[in-house]
Amino acid sequence: MPVTQVIDPLIRNYETRMEIAMKSRLFKLSSTGAMPLLLAGLVLLAGCNREPAENGQGQMPPTLVTVEQVQPLSVDQRQEYPARVRGAREVEVRARIAEVLLERSHQEGSLVQEGDLLFRIDPTPLRIRLAQAEAQLATFRAEQQQAERDWTRAEQLFSRGAVSASERDRLRSALEFAEAGMAQAKAEMDEARLNLSYTEVLAPISGSTSLEVLPEGSLLEAGSLLTRVVQQDQVHVFFALPERDASIHRSARIHDQTLQGEVDILLPDASLYQRKGRIDFTSSRIDQATGTITARAVVANPDGELIPGQFVRVGLVLRRLHDVLMVPTQAVGANAEGALVWLVDPQGQAELRQVVLGDVIGDRQVIAEGLQPGDSVVINGQAGLQPGMPVQVAGTENLAGE
Structure with a gap:
């Protein structure tokens, strides 16, 4: 009334x-x-x-509103995902022989270079086995040389009819047996020499070591875990990419060569890591339980700021949108017909406009259909507005195109 x-x-x-x-x-x-x-x-x-x-002073005054003039924008559609850091290479260092661990030659948790000595294993039994193998090889070599001389003599005698064919064949077999024995002895010597080299356990890669698993003096078995070495100057960051986002990003990279899969790393304190990463792997299968695709980014970590096992967040530009119209999310309402926004027409009256929504980017909503560049969209003061109601603009924001 x-x-x-x-x-x-x-x-x-x-x-x-x-x-x-x-x-x-x-x-x-x-x-x-x-x-x-x-x-x-x-x-x-x-x-x-x-x-x-x-x-006429009994009439209500015009409603105060704040408007924003929408203009075409170019904007990056960016999303963030929880992620976990892993070493680019994580190697388990294991004993390859069954002997006693004599010495740990590194500090636990220290940085080591590829080829550095990590452990010494008792070499004495293996040196003895190597000496035995060398002696065995010498024995078979002497037998092979004698068999070769016997065979040469038998060939000469057989040509003059002084030796039977069976005797010649026996001496030929003896030579072949001696040659086989020498080959076996040589292989055993090589194995003994190789096992002796395993008494010095070297770092397979450059990185940081873990705590010791077995103390000095322990009797090792072949395959006993000694330590782990994790490469830290370069790390991998694993995260789950939703199926829809993965499809958008894959399509965008095909059509926009400037998108190279670069990612930002947000540390646990929400600060931005100084170096960008780059996606070098995406799974070819979708996890049916979660509807996501596993992605991996490789990140340089020369200062060791990123620690394997650490939880971080990954920021990824899915695609670049050009000439889009956006409004603050609070400007968008809804009715039975769908999404709507309020505008102020040139006569200073409220106008209801049905719109089609696009993606939400940050705190702004992309309007796919329903607005034109220069439209004055009400962003504050929509409550109680009716079509044709006079309004008074209290402030105007103009979001210029980039």
Whole structure:
């Protein structure tokens, strides 16, 4: 109900009561000279009471709103994902022979270079085995040389008929047996020499070592874990990429060569890591349980700031959008027909506009359809607006295109 329909009857009732009260006093004042002054006061009072209604001051003032003039923008669609750091290479260092661990030659947790000595294993039994293998090889070599001389002599005698064919064949077999024995002895010597080399355990890669697994003096078995070496000057960051985001990014990289899969690394304290990473692997299969694809980024880590096992966040530009219209998310409402925004038309009146929404980027909503460049969209003060209602713009924001 309009306010004037409530106020006007109250004013008329008040005027009626005042007139009755004044008339009852006219008779008392008729004998005095105050009658003309009283009549003038009544006229003035009536005029004052009617003035607000006649001047239209009972109507509500225009609603105050803040608007933003939308303009085409070029913007990066960026998303963040939880991730975990792993060493680019993580190697388990294991004993390759079954002997006693004599010495740990490095400090636990220290940085080592590829080829550095990590452990010494007792070499004495292996040196003995090597000496035995060398002696065995010498024996078979002597036998092979004697068999070769016997065979040469038998060949000469057989040509003169002095040796039977069976004797010749026997000496030939003896030579072949001696050659096979020498080959076996040589292989055993090589194996003994190789096992002896395993008594010095060297770092397979450059990186940091873990805590020792077995103390010095332990009897090792072949395959016993000694330590782990983790490469830290370069790390891998693993994260799960939602199927939709992975599809958007894959398509964008095909059509936009400037997108090279670079990622930002956000540390646990929300600070930005100084070096960017680059995606070097994405899984070819979707995890049906989570609907995500495993992705891996490689990141330089010369100062060791990123620690294997650390949780971080990865920021990835999925694609670059060009000439899009965006509004703050609080400017978007909804009704039975879908999403809507309020505009201020050139006449200063509220206008309702149905729109089609795109993606949300940060705190802004992409409008796929329904707006034109230069439209004044209400971003504050939408409550209570009706189409055609007069509004007063309290402030204007103009988001210029990049």
